Amino acid sequence: MPQTIMSSRAFNQDLAGAKRAAKHGPVVVTDRGEPAYVLMQYDAYRRLAGVKGQSLADMLHQDEGSGFDFEPPKARLGLRPADLS
Numbered sequence: 001m002p003q004t005i006m007s008s009r010a011f012n013q014d015l016a017g018a019k020r021a022a023k024h025g026p027v028v029v030t031d032r033g034e035p036a037y038v039l040m041q042y043d044a045y046r047r048l049a050g051v052k053g054q055s056l057a058d059m060l061h062q063d064e065g066s067g068f069d070f071e072p073p074k075a076r077l078g079l080r081p082a083d084l085s
Contacts (some may be wrong), residue, residue, distance in 0.1 A: 001025040002029075003026050006021075006030070008031050008036070022039045026040045
């Protein structure tokens with residue numbers, strides 16, 4: 001997988017070119033000559049991060065009996081009940 005190196009100035013001037021290069025491999029964007037950022041295709045990122053097709057909702061889902069109870073504290077806003085008389 002070829003790696004492309006671009007300065008941050010070149011990246012800003014040719015974003016479309018950086019995106020095209022990212023189809024073939026990671027694009028390293030430098031800041032003052034030092035690697036600072038990496039642009040890559042999202043699928044490649046997911047493989048590196050070890051994400052296996054789960055959505056955020058899937059990752060946050062808890063089964064019944066998971067041993068975690070959440071009871072948010074009651075808000076104390078200083079409001080009185082409405083007088084409906």
